[in-house]
Amino acid sequence: NRVKIKTLLTGDALTGSEVIVMGWVRNFRNNQFIDLNDGSTNQNIQVVVALDLLDDATRKRITTGASMRVKGAVVPSLGKGQKVEVKASSVEILGDSDAEKYPLQPKKHSLEFLREIAHLRFRTNTFGAVFRIRHSLAFAIHQFFNEKGFIYLHTPIITASDAEGAGEMFRVTTLPTDNPPRNEDGSINYKEDFFGKSTNLTVSGQLEGELGAMAFSEIYTFGPTFRAENSNTTRHLAEFWMIEPEMAFYDLEDNMNLAESFIRHIIKYVVEHNYDDLEFLDRRLAEEEKQLPQDKRSEMGLLQKLEFVLNNDFERITYTEAIDILLASPAYKKKKFQYEVKWGVDMQSEHERYLVEKHFKKPVIVTNYPKDIKSFYMRLNDDGQTVAAMDILAPGIGEIVGGSQREERLDKLEERMEQMHIPAEEMSWYLDTRRFGTVPHAGFGLGFERIVLFVTGMTNIRDVIPFARTPKNCEF
Numbered sequence: 457n458r459v460k461i462k463t464l465l466t467g468d469a470l471t472g473s474e475v476i477v478m479g480w481v482r483n484f485r486n487n488q489f490i491d492l493n494d495g496s497t498n499q500n501i502q503v504v505v506a507l508d509l510l511d512d513a514t515r516k517r518i519t520t521g522a523s524m525r526v527k528g529a530v531v532p533s534l535g536k537g538q539k540v541e542v543k544a545s546s547v548e549i550l551g552d553s554d555a556e557k558y559p560l561q562p563k564k565h566s567l568e569f570l571r572e573i574a575h576l577r578f579r580t581n582t583f584g585a586v587f588r589i590r591h592s593l594a595f596a597i598h599q600f601f602n603e604k605g606f607i608y609l610h611t612p613i614i615t616a617s618d619a620e621g622a623g624e625m626f627r628v629t630t631l632p633t634d635n636p637p638r639n640e641d642g643s644i645n646y647k648e649d650f651f652g653k654s655t656n657l658t659v660s661g662q663l664e665g666e667l668g669a670m671a672f673s674e675i676y677t678f679g680p681t682f683r684a685e686n687s688n689t690t691r692h693l694a695e696f697w698m699i700e701p702e703m704a705f706y707d708l709e710d711n712m713n714l715a716e717s718f719i720r721h722i723i724k725y726v727v728e729h730n731y732d733d734l735e736f737l738d739r740r741l742a743e744e745e746k747q748l749p750q751d752k753r754s755e756m757g758l759l760q761k762l763e764f765v766l767n768n769d770f771e772r773i774t775y776t777e778a779i780d781i782l783l784a785s786p787a788y789k790k791k792k793f794q795y796e797v798k799w800g801v802d803m804q805s806e807h808e809r810y811l812v813e814k815h816f817k818k819p820v821i822v823t824n825y826p827k828d829i830k831s832f833y834m835r836l837n838d839d840g841q842t843v844a845a846m847d848i849l850a851p852g853i854g855e856i857v858g859g860s861q862r863e864e865r866l867d868k869l870e871e872r873m874e875q876m877h878i879p880a881e882e883m884s885w886y887l888d889t890r891r892f893g894t895v896p897h898a899g900f901g902l903g904f905e906r907i908v909l910f911v912t913g914m915t916n917i918r919d920v921i922p923f924a925r926t927p928k929n930c931e932f
């Protein structure tokens with residue numbers, strides 16, 4: 457009869473029964489009330505320890521951070537905000553926690569501080585909420601695609617293709633063995649190290665995903681991707697997770713529609729299953745915003761923002777329209793943008809955020825980007841200048857999705873590859889999809905941490921992945 461605290465706190469079914477609960481002490485009050493948490497929910501169960509139940513020595517060991525097993529009866533609670541509590545008949549301390557040394561005290565800690573003790577931050581309310589929501593999003597993603605009949609295709613982590621993301625790739629090397637590959641001068645040749653071949657950690661599973669789509673019609677990948685982002689922005693990690701659906705017989709319009717209903721589905725799932733966690737984060741955020749000057753505060757609370765996304769279509773504009781809006785904006789005229797705004801130049805986060813936060817006040821899908829700032833596989837439009845690309849931009853973040861209709865015409869694709877100096881011989885496996893039974897197809901990549909950022913209202917991407925990998929963050 458071991459129960460999780462979440463089960464205890466939802467419904468009255470257990471009232472009157474004997475249970476065992478296990479968890480970590482958050483707080484011990486008045487020498488008789490323990491707030492116990494097991495991570496299943498943000499709420500603690502109140503354990504009431506009668507004054508004659510424990511000797512003084514044991515009682516002293518009930519400190520914040522200590523772990524314990526409690527046996528007791530579930531009884532209605534007189535305390536505020538809780539229906540039930542556990543009246544302990546036995547308390548067994550499993551692991552002591554030195555109150556002087558334990559970094560987490562029963563008070564609010566700053567996110568900066570918690571990042572310093574990243575190995576313990578899971579035990580706080582904020583990160584408890586964030587990572588339960590992250591879990592739910594992952595589940596909802598598989599549910600969405602499974603219900604639509606997509607095949608979950610595992611694409612490789614180690615890849616030999618470097619057509620995408622040159623300069624952003626981590627190279628795979630092995631530790632020197634007895635006989636490592638050598639350069640002419642005798643030094644170890646790390647360039648060709650995967651059994652004599654040059655390989656990288658994947659920056660995207662898309663090209664391999666296309667092979668799957670050309671057989672299963674609709675597939676998705678969901679796995680880790682790696683980019684040597686040597687910058688310290690709040691939206692880039694060196695290791696992040698990406699969801700990449702790829703669909704045969706889809707055009708750009710179908711692609712946008714799928715992406716929009718996908719995002720709504722996973723948000724809806726979290727609103728339905730993690731409401732208490734969202735409420736907690738909403739409150740925390742509101743408190744933090746109170747410290748900001750009026751014009752820096754968001755117009756909507758977290759839950760309001762999610763409801764809004766569930767009930768309103770995303771704005772759809774072309775890249776050309778986006779640039780025109782930016783050029784005509786007060787922000788541009790007052791020289792508030794740090795980076796250049798010009799047709800043919802990629803938008804930066806500040807521009808993307810201006811469009812969603814100030815201009816449209818809703819998520820925006822930008823389509824038809826200039827071909828020169830996008831990848832070789834995107835389908836060339838009839839104007840010969842733009843490609844059938846789409847980026848989805850979200851408030852607080854900017855780009856969360858990058859996608860496109862793919863170039864299915866072999867001659868056009870080969871022409872483009874030649875212009876971009878991508879060796880066609882090495883990509884023969886990819887071109888075979890166009891040689892044999894090519895079809896219009898499309899797909900997109902959603903950065904998992906970026907949607908977790910959006911849904912939790914957190915502002916730094918390091919705070920929504922359990923173990924952040926950034927240039928300054930690789931302790932364990």
Ligand code: ATP
Pocket residue numbers: 683685691692693694695696698855856857858859901902903904905906
């Ligand atoms: P950005 O403009 O933010 O650098 P990108 O255009 O380089 O992103 P894509 O190649 O389009 O990114 O990758 C698809 C998606 O993967 C992006 O829309 C984003 O959500 C996510 N993503 C890309 N790079 C990172 C990163 N370093 N950390 C976390 N997520 C990322």
Ligand code: MG
Pocket residue numbers: none
């Ligand atoms: Mg990038």
Ligand code: MG
Pocket residue numbers: 855858
């Ligand atoms: Mg981009």
Ligand code: MG
Pocket residue numbers: 847855857858859
């Ligand atoms: Mg992109």
